[in-house]
Amino acid sequence: xxxxxxxxxxxxxxxxxxxxxxxxxxxxTPATKARLATFxxxxxxxxxxxxxxxxxMDAYGIDMGILLPSFTGTxxxxxxxxxxxxxxxxxxxxxxxxxxxxxxxxETDWTIEAAIKEIxxxxxxxxxxxxxxxxxxxxxxxxxxxxxxxxxxxEEWSAIAELAIKHDLVAHxxxxxxxxxxxxxxxPSEALDILGMTxxxxxxxxxxxxxxxxQAENEVREAxxxxxxxxxxxxxxxxxxxEFYEMAIHDQNVTCKRLIWGGGDTGSRxxxxxxLRPAAKYLNEHQVFYNRTTWPDDNSPRELPYAPDWxxxxxxxxxxxxxxNLATQDQINLIVGGNAARIYxxxxxxxxxxxxxxxxxxxxxx
Numbered sequence: 001x002x003x004x005x006x007x008x009x010x011x012x013x014x015x016x017x018x019x020x021x022x023x024x025x026x027x028x029t030p031a032t033k034a035r036l037a038t039f040x041x042x043x044x045x046x047x048x049x050x051x052x053x054x055x056x057m058d059a060y061g062i063d064m065g066i067l068l069p070s071f072t073g074t075x076x077x078x079x080x081x082x083x084x085x086x087x088x089x090x091x092x093x094x095x096x097x098x099x100x101x102x103x104x105x106x107e108t109d110w111t112i113e114a115a116i117k118e119i120x121x122x123x124x125x126x127x128x129x130x131x132x133x134x135x136x137x138x139x140x141x142x143x144x145x146x147x148x149x150x151x152x153x154x155e156e157w158s159a160i161a162e163l164a165i166k167h168d169l170v171a172h173x174x175x176x177x178x179x180x181x182x183x184x185x186x187x188p189s190e191a192l193d194i195l196g197m198t199x200x201x202x203x204x205x206x207x208x209x210x211x212x213x214x215q216a217e218n219e220v221r222e223a224x225x226x227x228x229x230x231x232x233x234x235x236x237x238x239x240x241x242x243e244f245y246e247m248a249i250h251d252q253n254v255t256c257k258r259l260i261w262g263g264g265d266t267g268s269r270x271x272x273x274x275x276l277r278p279a280a281k282y283l284n285e286h287q288v289f290y291n292r293t294t295w296p297d298d299n300s301p302r303e304l305p306y307a308p309d310w311x312x313x314x315x316x317x318x319x320x321x322x323x324x325n326l327a328t329q330d331q332i333n334l335i336v337g338g339n340a341a342r343i344y345x346x347x348x349x350x351x352x353x354x355x356x357x358x359x360x361x362x363x364x365x366x
Contacts, residue, residue, distance in 0.1 A: 013070055103143065112156045170234075
């Protein structure tokens with residue numbers, strides 16, 4: 001049984017092979033030789049694996065998917081081509097992938113001006129293909145660059161916001177906690193401060209916090225509290241177990257209308273939903289983080305020998321919302337499809353205002 005009447009996966013990676021690109025073994029400088037793989041600027045192989053995503057989407061009744069370039073080595077061009085091949089099933093976000101690759105190879109110094117121009121030109125030249133900026137906003141999460149100051153990162157986010165507003169794109173935020181903050185050079189608390197000032201300065205900007213802030217309860221609570229203060233902040237929920245949804249759905253400022261469901265990291269083969277801590281009381285027993293069995297001593301990525309099934313766990317959490325009486329089907333339909341359709345301007349089979357609930361104050365749906 002489908003989880004909703006029209007379902008969108010908000011987080012698909014099907015444009016990479018999780019292995020170190022041959023180009024990453026070229027001439028090394030002292031700076032590039034010391035780089036870690038993927039997160040810290042290493043380069044993966046770009047490849048079209050959208051057939052795998054479609055097989056799982058069809059198996060689980062997923063109608064459309066939002067593709068996300070991510071690690072250095074993925075390219076906006078490849079992701080755009082996947083949308084052109086299947087415009088009825090995919091839209092994609094965009095990153096400054098060329099600037100990231102060139103900076104990682106030591107060919108150029110990364111700048112926000114070059115990154116913004118790259119994205120601006122690509123979106124202008126390819127209407128209807130790109131619907132957001134992300135998974136990683138320019139300058140963060142693996143970009144090889146000089147660490148920015150607090151003030152500099154705020155100005156960079158202002159440039160990102162103005163670009164997103166110009167093209168009506170959703171800007172993704174992945175600078176919270178652990179790796180997301182450290183690899184930008186800004187402490188996570190400062191990164192949220194910067195985002196808050198950006199949201200206040202640009203109320204028309206649409207922000208999506210990737211993974212809903214994380215996988216642990218304290219991370220999710222912090223993200224929900226942040227979103228509660230800004231009408232233009234949405235939360236992705238692919239990593240959330242069912243219990244976490246209650247905190248957002250019953251926050252009268254957030255509600256079900258600001259949640260975007262997804263498989264978590266559909267298409268990725270370097271980690272998976274894995275019950276590492278069965279019956280955990282204080283931790284998420286299904287936490288998706290580093291599956292270290294696929295990260296050898298040299299920290300180079302290694303693919304799992306099979307394609308993990310992301311949808312089994314993620315769809316089960318939505319069914320559990322009804323089993324636990326945490327949400328009605330009308331609320332669920334918004335979480336798993338309606339909200340994504342609205343913020344990404346997706347084509348729906350029937351008029352959007354007739355497909356999805358509104359005017360229901362009893363369900364916190366205004």
